[in-house]
Amino acid sequence: xxxxxxxxxxxxxxxxxxxxxxxxxxxxxxxxxxxxxxxxxxxxxxxxxxxxxxxxxxxxxxxxxxxxxxxxxxxxxxxxxxxxxxxxxxxxxxxxxxxxxxxxxxxxxxxxxxxxxxxxxxxxxxxxxxxxxxxxxxxxxxxxxxxxxxxxxxxxxxxxxxxxxxxxxxxxxxxxxxxxxxxxxxxxxxxxxxxxxxxxxxxxxxxxxxxxxxxxxxxxxxxxxxxxxxxxxxxxxxxxxxxxxxxxxxxxxxxxxxxxxxxxxxxxxxxxxxxxxxxxxxxxxxxxxxxxxxxxxxxxxxxxxxxxxxxxxxxxxxxxxxxxxxxxxxxxxxxxxxxxxxxxxxxxxxxxxxxxxxxxxxxxxxxxxxxxxxxxxxxxxxxxxxxxxxxxxxxxxx
Amino acid sequence: xxxxxxxxxxxxxxxxxxxxxxxxxxxxxxxxxxxxxxxxxxxxxxxxxxxxxxxxxxxxxxxxxxxxxxxxxxxxxxxxxxxxxxxxxxxxxxxxxxxxxxxxxxxxxxxxxxxxxxxxxxxxxxxxxxxxxxxxxxxxxxxxxxxxxxxxxxxxxxxxxxxxxxxxxxxxxxxxxxxxxxxxxxxxxxxxxxxxxxxxxxxxxxxxxxxxxxxxxxxxxxxxxxxxxxxxxxxxxxxxxxxxxxxxxxxxxxxxxxxxxxxxxxxxxxxxxxxxxxxxxxxxxxxxxxxxxxxxxxxxxxxxxxxxxxxxxxxxxxxxxxxxxxxxxxxxxxxxxxxxxxxxxxxxxxxxxxxxxxxxxxxxxxxxxxxxxxxxxxxxxxxxxxxxxxxxxxxxxx
Numbered sequence: 001x002x003x004x005x006x007x008x009x010x011x012x013x014x015x016x017x018x019x020x021x022x023x024x025x026x027x028x029x030x031x032x033x034x035x036x037x038x039x040x041x042x043x044x045x046x047x048x049x050x051x052x053x054x055x056x057x058x059x060x061x062x063x064x065x066x067x068x069x070x071x072x073x074x075x076x077x078x079x080x081x082x083x084x085x086x087x088x089x090x091x092x093x094x095x096x097x098x099x100x101x102x103x104x105x106x107x108x109x110x111x112x113x114x115x116x117x118x119x120x121x122x123x124x125x126x127x128x129x130x131x132x133x134x135x136x137x138x139x140x141x142x143x144x145x146x147x148x149x150x151x152x153x154x155x156x157x158x159x160x161x162x163x164x165x166x167x168x169x170x171x172x173x174x175x176x177x178x179x180x181x182x183x184x185x186x187x188x189x190x191x192x193x194x195x196x197x198x199x200x201x202x203x204x205x206x207x208x209x210x211x212x213x214x215x216x217x218x219x220x221x222x223x224x225x226x227x228x229x230x231x232x233x234x235x236x237x238x239x240x241x242x243x244x245x246x247x248x249x250x251x252x253x254x255x256x257x258x259x260x261x262x263x264x265x266x267x268x269x270x271x272x273x274x275x276x277x278x279x280x281x282x283x284x285x286x287x288x289x290x291x292x293x294x295x296x297x298x299x300x301x302x303x304x305x306x307x308x309x310x311x312x313x314x315x316x317x318x319x320x321x322x323x324x325x326x327x328x329x330x331x332x333x334x335x336x337x338x339x340x341x342x343x344x345x346x347x348x349x350x351x352x353x354x355x356x357x358x359x360x361x362x363x364x365x366x367x368x369x370x371x372x373x374x375x376x377x378x379x380x381x382x383x384x385x386x387x388x389x390x391x392x393x394x395x396x397x398x
Numbered sequence: 399x400x401x402x403x404x405x406x407x408x409x410x411x412x413x414x415x416x417x418x419x420x421x422x423x424x425x426x427x428x429x430x431x432x433x434x435x436x437x438x439x440x441x442x443x444x445x446x447x448x449x450x451x452x453x454x455x456x457x458x459x460x461x462x463x464x465x466x467x468x469x470x471x472x473x474x475x476x477x478x479x480x481x482x483x484x485x486x487x488x489x490x491x492x493x494x495x496x497x498x499x500x501x502x503x504x505x506x507x508x509x510x511x512x513x514x515x516x517x518x519x520x521x522x523x524x525x526x527x528x529x530x531x532x533x534x535x536x537x538x539x540x541x542x543x544x545x546x547x548x549x550x551x552x553x554x555x556x557x558x559x560x561x562x563x564x565x566x567x568x569x570x571x572x573x574x575x576x577x578x579x580x581x582x583x584x585x586x587x588x589x590x591x592x593x594x595x596x597x598x599x600x601x602x603x604x605x606x607x608x609x610x611x612x613x614x615x616x617x618x619x620x621x622x623x624x625x626x627x628x629x630x631x632x633x634x635x636x637x638x639x640x641x642x643x644x645x646x647x648x649x650x651x652x653x654x655x656x657x658x659x660x661x662x663x664x665x666x667x668x669x670x671x672x673x674x675x676x677x678x679x680x681x682x683x684x685x686x687x688x689x690x691x692x693x694x695x696x697x698x699x700x701x702x703x704x705x706x707x708x709x710x711x712x713x714x715x716x717x718x719x720x721x722x723x724x725x726x727x728x729x730x731x732x733x734x735x736x737x738x739x740x741x742x743x744x745x746x747x748x749x750x751x752x753x754x755x756x757x758x759x760x761x762x763x764x765x766x767x768x769x770x771x772x773x774x775x776x777x778x779x780x781x782x783x784x785x786x787x788x789x790x791x792x793x794x795x796x
Contacts, residue, residue, distance in 0.1 A: 237697045241709050285683035289695075289705035294688040299635045307687035311639050311745075347709075 015057075015178040021198045021210040025181060030058045032386065033194060033217040035186040035231070037061035038072035039162055040353070040367045040379050041223030042169035047383035049176035055387075057178045058215070059170060060186045060196065062224075066166040071225045074249055074340040075162040075372055076271055076280040078262050080113045080154045083373040085352055091377035094394035098376045099160050103172070106164040111272070113157035114139070116148040116265040116319075126150040138255050139263055142277070147319035148265055159262060159271060162372065185209075188235045192217040192361040219386060222358070223365040223379075226341035238358045242366060243286030243347030246293040248309055248339035252277040253327035266316050276327075281309045283342065283349040283369055295334045304331025306339075343368045353378040355385075413455075413576040419596045419608040423579060428456045430784065431592060431615040433584040433629070435459035436470035437560055438751070438765045438777050439621030440567035441496075445781035447574035453785075455576045456613070457568060458584045458594065460622075464564040469623045472647055472738040473560040473770055474669055474678040476660050478511045478552045481771040483750055489775035492792035496774045497558050501570070504562040509670070511555035512537070514546040514663040514717075524548040536653050537661055540675070545717035546663055557660060557669060560770065583607075586633045590615040590759040617784060620756070621763040621777075624739035636756045640764060641684030641745030644691040646707055646737035650675040651725035664714050674725075679707045681740065681747040681767055693732045702729025704737075741766045751776040753783075 018025050032048060032055050034041045045059045066072050079099060084092035100108050116129060132151035133140040174180050185197040194217055200210040222228045226244035233239055256272035263270040267282025296307030303310060310330075317324040331337045343366045345351040352374050355365045365382055367375045377394060384392065391397065416423050430446060432439045435457050443457045464470050477497060482490035498506050514527060530549035531538040572578050585593040592615055598608040620626045624642035631637055654670035661668040665680025694705030701708060708728075715722040729735045741764045743749040750772045753763045763780055765773045775792060782790065789795065 233695075233697055239697050239712065241713065286706075287686055288689055290692040291686055291689045296687050297631075299631055299637050308684075314637065315639065 013177060015174045015176075015180060017174060017180045017182070018184075019182045021183070021200045025196070025198065025213055027058070027179065027215065029056075029216045030179075030218070031055035032057045032219045032221065033186065033192075033215065034059045034221045034223055035188065036070075036223035036225060036228070037065055037166060037170045037180070037182075038067060038070045038223065038225055038367070039075075039166040039169065040072075040225070040365050040371065040375055041221065042066075042166045042173060043376050044221055044223060044365060044379040044383045045173040045178050046169045046176065047380045048387060049173050049178050051383055051389050052387035053177060057173070058217075059173060059178050059180045060184050061170075061180070061182050062185050062199070064182060065170055065180075066163045069340060071247075071340045071342045071367065071371075072166045073163040074247065074338055076249075076269055076278070077160045077162045078113065078157065078269060078271055078280075078372055079160065080157040080262075080373070082113070082115065082154055082157075083370055085370075085374075088352065088374060090394040092373045094380075095374060095376040096158060099158070099165065103165055104168040106160045106168060108158060108160045111157060111159045111259070112261040113154045114261050114263050115152045115154075116143060116263060117150050117152070118148060118319075119150070122150040123152050126152045133261070136257070136260055138257055139260055142252075142254060142263070142270065142320055142322035143265070144319055144321055153261070157262060159273075165376075188220055188222065188231065188362060190236065190361075192220055194220065217361070220362045221365050221382065222362060225367065226343040228343060228364050228366060232358050232362070232364055236358060236362060238362075240356070240358075240364070241347055242364075243344040244341050245283045245285070245287050245344055245349065246291070246306065246339055247281065247283060247342050248305055248337045249281075250279050250305060250309075250331070250337050251329040252279055252322060253329070254322050254325070265319055266312070268312060268316055268320070270320075279313075279328075281312050283344070284308070285349055286344050286347045293334055293339065295331065295336075302332060304333050304336035306334075355382040411575060413572045413574075413578060415572060415578045415580070416582075417580045419581070419598045423594070423596065423611055425456070425577065425613065427454075427614045428577075428616070429453035430455045430617045430619065431584070431590075431613065432457045432619045432621055433586065434465075434468075434621035434623060434626070435463055435564060435568045435578070435580075436465060436468045436621065436623055436765070437473075437564040437567065438470075438623070438763050438769065438773055439619065440464075440564045440571060441774050442619055442621060442763060442777040442781045443571040443576050444567045444574065445778045446785060447571050447576050449781055449787050450785035451575060455571070456615075457571060457576050457578045458582050459568075459578070459580050460583045460597070462580060463568055463578075464561045467738060469645075469738045469740045469765065469769075470564045471561040472645065472736055474647070474667055474676070475558045475560045475770060476511065476555065476667060476669055476678075477558065477770055478555040478660075480511070480513065480552055480555075481768055483768075483772075486750065486772060488792040490771045492778075493772060493774040494556060497556070497563065501563055502566040504558045504566060506556060506558045509555060509557045509657070510659040511552045512659050512661050513550045513552075514541065514661060515548050515550070516546060516717075517548070520548040521550050524550045531659070534655070534658055536655055537658055540650075540652060540661070540668065540718055540720035541663070542717055542719055551659070555660060557671075563774075586618055586620065586629065586760060588634065588759075590618055592618065615759070618760045619763050619780065620760060623765065624741040626741060626762050626764060630756050630760070630762055634756060634760060636760075638754070638756075638762070639745055640762075641742040642739050643681045643683070643685050643742055643747065644689070644704065644737055645679065645681060645740050646703055646735045647679075648677050648703060648707075648729070648735050649727040650677055650720060651727070652720050652723070663717055664710070666710060666714055666718070668718075677711075677726075679710050681742070682706070683747055684742050684745050691732055691737065693729065700730060702731050702734035704732075753780040
């Protein structure tokens with residue numbers, strides 16, 4: 001820990017980090033408090049430190065860095081121009097450049113993405129699957145090219161580790177002067193009067209509130225992922241219509257190589273990772289309020305995958321025979337399969353990240369399903385707005 | 399109760415009815431057992447008696463007639479040509495004719511349906527809302543014609559009571575010779591070996607199995623609504639990808655008249671009923687396996703409406719100010735608002751009713767969201783198929 005920082009404009013020393021309750025926290029006021037150190041919150045904090053170094057900034061995270069239960073750690077980490085909504089290609093390209101070069105080692109790797117499909121009227125860019133994947137027999141071996149005869153390859157796609165993005169962005173924010181308070185639950189209140197609950201874990205693995213601290217924030221960014229809208233509603237009484245969905249990412253233990261492409265078929269993404277494949281199922285719609293994720297039964301057999309994901313995988317077993325071949329990590333209960341709640345902006349599975357003013361003090365920042373492609377640019381846009389910065393780096397100057 | 403029926407072709411006496419466990423049930427074999435006496439099963443039974451009177455038929459219902467927890471009783475009972483999928487208009491018209499004339503009193507009433515909307519490019523048939531609804535001030539009073547400037551009226555629409563359809567169709571099936579076994583849970587098994595669990599209610603309102611009977615069926619129709627796919631999977635091991643959704647139909651206590659039109663706006667149907675309005679929310683998507691319906695919180699207030707329906711109603715409060723006016727039956731817990739599980743064929747909210755062979759013995763029959771418009775024709779089609787009848791009454795003869 002360092003001594004308390006001053007707030008000299010443009011010359012901020014390194015910020016302080018409180019990792020556990022043994023370190024006394026006595027601060028009482030900040031210009032900006034960012035709630036949540038996933039990639040959205042951490043990157044917004046980093047950009048705020050760069051654009052508005054005069055603002056005293058606190059980044060609060062309920063877990064560690066990154067939160068093991070958050071959506072960031074489970075995000076696919078697949079950048080492809082295909083996922084950029086029309087008109088936002090420049091923002092997506094800027095996000096790619098940030099991932100490639102400015103955030104330290106995030107295991108960024110240029111890796112083609114092949115979208116596989118059937119149908120009599122393929123996209124003009126599509127090529128026969130066997131030809132398009134000829135360089136990657138390990139990828140071709142997963143598929144049935146008769147069921148998926150066409151492949152459309154995005155040669156400019158890339159993979160990266162979203163968890164490393166959050167970690168590196170938070171660490172850089174601290175280097176640039178942000179304070180970081182870990183293992184702390186933030187309870188926003190009206191007018192920026194916030195209660196911070198510092199958490200510790202008992203011998204019996206129970207999470208308890210060790211102490212409560214009051215902090216006054218001029219501006220609060222709620223970047224708590226899928227929990228953000230509920231926080232806005234319960235703490236501030238602001239109703240939003242955002243949704244969430246529980247997504248699981250099972251493993252497929254079939255060999256992948258260091259240069260294997262990412263594959264997509266029927267909404268399912270197969271991302272080469274750690275010598276095998278991580279499956280990222282499509283999100284078709286939000287989950288209703290009150291839904292508790294549970295392992296699904298399939299013709300009487302209990303698994304660790306939710307039923308809807310099981311059905312998607314069963315539907316793809318003809319086209320992707322590897323799914324039926326025994327290497328699929330179905331698990332036996334929910335805890336066997338990595339999963340996380342993902343925010344769905346506007347309740348829609350295809351909506352881009354967004355920020356939204358909730359009141360004079362609070363702003364909600366949501367990543368969601370397209371955060372791999374547009375998350376950093378939207379977080380930057382919010383930081384630049386708060387900093388009063390004109391122009392955006394992806395927009396052509398007048 | 400009558401004496402056992404013979405099976406004289408074309409001259410079947412009235413079937414028998416077992417309403418409670420005090421009436422001994424000793425039958426051991428049927429040609430056809432229909433599981434579920436909602437409108438789909440009851441109408442299929444009635445049509446089978448008409449088309450194939452030689453087949454000994456048993457209709458089994460877990461509850462009463464109709465089942466108070468089933469989807470039939472809660473269905474909107476709104477027929478409109480607008481809901482007929484392209485190419486199925488003749489079937490829909492045949493269903494309307496059945497409702498209007500052949501099923502006894504189902505409170506069939508020709509009642510226009512007005513679809514309300516906004517947008518700069520209204521449908522060519524649309525007229526200004528104030529003009530289109532001029533004859534029905536009680537309907538116009540619910541809306542803001544500035545937010546909903548256009549109305550598209552289907553003058554051929556109608557309303558009816560789906561519960562009465564199920565009741566009358568089942569009673570007519572019995573008149574035509576079908577046996578009817580109420581308060582009995584059917585557990586299908588391979589090869590048509592079925593266990594019938596006759597249920598009774600104890601002094602403490604607990605439902606218990608009073609006795610089990612084995613019955614052999616040559617053909618089994620599973621017409622158990624939203625429970626049908628689970629029955630197919632658990633009892634027969636046949637995986638299907640059908641879904642279900644929990645739909646609630648809250649009341650809006652604002653006056654309606656005997657000739658009020660049905661209204662639709664933003665997916666919400668407002669059906670005039672019993673001097674007020676019944677609200678039928680849109681179904682946007684299936685609910686996940688494991689979802690337990692619960693009253694939703696809205697900015698901290700507990701209601702009897704699920705959150706998703708609350709959000710839909712909140713989103714419509716500007717366009718339909720009556721929703722915000724205090725007459726809306728929000729309730730305080732789930733049991734305050736009528737609701738039921740609805741089957742979603744193929745897991746889709748807009749799929750028409752269907753039947754599907756599960757194996758040599760079992761056929762699944764699903765109504766779902768479009769059962770008001772196509773339910774009876776699909777049930778007829780299944781009955782005609784089992785009866786070996788060529789041609790369909792809605793299809794032009796060659």
